[in-house]
Amino acid sequence: MCDEAQQRIEAYLSRLQKRLRGLNREDVHEILEELRSHILDKAAAGGEVTAAGVDGALAAMGSPEGLASEYVADNLLTRAAVSRSPLRVLDSLFRWASLSVAGFFVLVGSILGYVLGAIFILWAALKPLHPRTAGLWVSRDSTGELTLSLRLGFGSVPAVGRDVLGWWVVPIGLLVGWGLVLLTTRFALWCAREYRRMHLPRRVEAH
Amino acid sequence: MLVKQDRSREQESGDKWEVQLRKGCLELAILAALWDERRYGLEILRRLESDSDLIVSEGTVYPLLSRLKALGLLRSEWVESDAGHPRKYYALTPAGKQRAAAMAAIWAQFSSSMSTLLGPLTKGSRSHV
Numbered sequence: 001m002c003d004e005a006q007q008r009i010e011a012y013l014s015r016l017q018k019r020l021r022g023l024n025r026e027d028v029h030e031i032l033e034e035l036r037s038h039i040l041d042k043a044a045a046g047g048e049v050t051a052a053g054v055d056g057a058l059a060a061m062g063s064p065e066g067l068a069s070e071y072v073a074d075n076l077l078t079r080a081a082v083s084r085s086p087l088r089v090l091d092s093l094f095r096w097a098s099l100s101v102a103g104f105f106v107l108v109g110s111i112l113g114y115v116l117g118a119i120f121i122l123w124a125a126l127k128p129l130h131p132r133t134a135g136l137w138v139s140r141d142s143t144g145e146l147t148l149s150l151r152l153g154f155g156s157v158p159a160v161g162r163d164v165l166g167w168w169v170v171p172i173g174l175l176v177g178w179g180l181v182l183l184t185t186r187f188a189l190w191c192a193r194e195y196r197r198m199h200l201p202r203r204v205e206a207h
Numbered sequence: 208m209l210v211k212q213d214r215s216r217e218q219e220s221g222d223k224w225e226v227q228l229r230k231g232c233l234e235l236a237i238l239a240a241l242w243d244e245r246r247y248g249l250e251i252l253r254r255l256e257s258d259s260d261l262i263v264s265e266g267t268v269y270p271l272l273s274r275l276k277a278l279g280l281l282r283s284e285w286v287e288s289d290a291g292h293p294r295k296y297y298a299l300t301p302a303g304k305q306r307a308a309a310m311a312a313i314w315a316q317f318s319s320s321m322s323t324l325l326g327p328l329t330k331g332s333r334s335h336v
Contacts, residue, residue: 034248034295037293038269040292067269070266070270074270078278
């Protein structure tokens with residue numbers, strides 16, 4: 001094999017490796033070696049491995065960014081099959097977001113969902129600590145406008161208005177919070193699946 | 208103009224459906240390609256190309272292979288080759304065999320009942336052509 005062919009393979013693989021950072025080190029090694037072997041096999045289809053053959057093999061694999069993105073989306077789906085912990089999902093999403101615009105938007109949406117869910121759970125958890133101040137407060141301001149505020153209970157008892165939920169804050173907060181967390185995880189997985197779907201088999205043009 | 212748009216939209220949704228259908232079959236196709244012997248990635252790709260009209264890119268198959276492995280349906284081993292570099296061979300695990308057989312059974316049942324239902328349609332289209 002000529003040096004030029006070798007260089008092109010290494011350049012491609014090192015770009016891919018950079019984008020796979022964060023995945024388990026052994027997995028990355030396996031992926032790179034497997035693809036190297038694939039490129040060599042494919043480039044040597046006509047006998048000798050040539051630079052042109054390598055170019056063809058690399059072109060068929062698509063950009064390193066795109067390929068890394070697929071590995072990461074798959075990794076997210078696999079990990080979620082084992083554990084749906086928001087931390088694991090977010091960890092994979094951060095990696096995906098660094099690779100593609102789609103991943104970035106899914107990450108932003110998911111962070112929003114998880115943070116909102118966490119606030120509701122926190123709300124429920126703080127009620128026993130701040131029984132007189134945590135709750136859903138309704139008050140009427142000077143213009144007669146009704147305002148609704150969700151208070152975590154820090155600070156003093158509001159001068160006006162009243163807490164409309166009382167101890168219902170605990171079950172409602174837990175239920176809504178937990179529901180948001182579950183929905184967010186499902187949303188992230190659905191996006192990853194849809195993303196993978198976009199890259200799947202096309203019709204056979206020749207037929 | 209409007210008719211043209213409608214037709215292209217119709218065709219687009221038909222294409223989407225076909226893509227979904229192929230997508231649904233890909234996992235089964237990969238498991239089936241490994242049914243009788245272990246194979247490496249490029250062999251699997253070629254097998255899919257020659258024995259099914261699932262045209263799949265390496266960018267799709269390799270990540271999917273590593274996912275099926277992580278799910279415990281495949282195992283892999285590195286084998287030295289005459290080509291001078293090792294190749295990563297995949298084989299079905301017992302769980303993978305079980306899953307492939309179960310999927311194939313569902314497929315057979317489903318496609319035979321669909322064929323009965325679709326019989327009149329396909330006959331019709333043949334006489335049209």
